[in-house]
Amino acid sequence: MTAFRGPRVWGWRWRRNPLRRRSDALEAWVVLTVWVVTVVGGVLTGLAATHSVEQGLARERAQWRPVVALLTEDAPKATTATASGAGRVWADVRWTGTDGRSHTGRARVAAGSSTGTAVTVWTDGAGSLVTRPASRSEAGVRAAMAGVLVGMSVAAVPCMGGRIVRERLERRRMAEWDAAWARFGPMWGRKTG
Known part of the structure; x- marks a missing residue:
């Protein structure tokens, strides 16, 4: 059973009233x-x-740096599935980290790029691939x-x-x-x- 609700009177619980209960x-x-x-x-x-x-x-903006990497394989050609992704596909790349060591990984590159094409990738302080950091806005x-x-x-x-x-x-x-x-x-x- 629900209580009868009459018109609202603001602050009635705070006022002195003989009908007010604890x-x-x-x-x-x-x-x-x-x-x-x-x-x-x-x-x-x-x-x-x-x-x-x-x-x-x-x-992330302060620590992550763009690095030039080279494709180690030909990138796949664009298909209808990749066409919706602005013609970018995943491919293996190689780059030299700030420590001078060679690193490899997979990055999104333009479809149909040939082996040895230079692409820009972003790396963290350890030299691992990361996404491009968010701008200030x-x-x-x-x-x-x-x-x-x-x-x-x-x-x-x-x-x-x-x-x-x-x-x-x-x-x-x-x-x-x-x-x-x-x-x-x-x-x-x-x-x-």
Whole structure:
């Protein structure tokens, strides 16, 4: 059974009222706490996530370097499947790292390129192949999206917890009403006088 909901009166749980129960005041504090934790927690964790992602992407931009690599095999010709990928295919390449050692790996190159063609690849500090790092504007968008997602995810936790607490309070309140009705309801049927 759900409670009757009349017109909303803001702040009624905070006002002195002979009909206000302890559970009403407790629910008011639960709602206030949930909103504060939701807003503050969501915003702070969202900002922290945004800052962390921005730092990580800035570190990648600073440490990852473009290197000229040479194809060690002829790249496959473009097919209809690769045509949608702007004519780029996977092929084996070889490059010399900053440590002077020769490295090999697979990179996306123009379809149909011949052996020995120079291509630009990106490497990290260890000389391993990586993707091209995000530009400042791309990093800003990624960081903002991560911050919003993390903030909303964190904010959902106290919202769900508050909802569960409020449902339990509502059930308890309805049980109290049922008990009171069971106690006083039969008295209404008696005739007086």
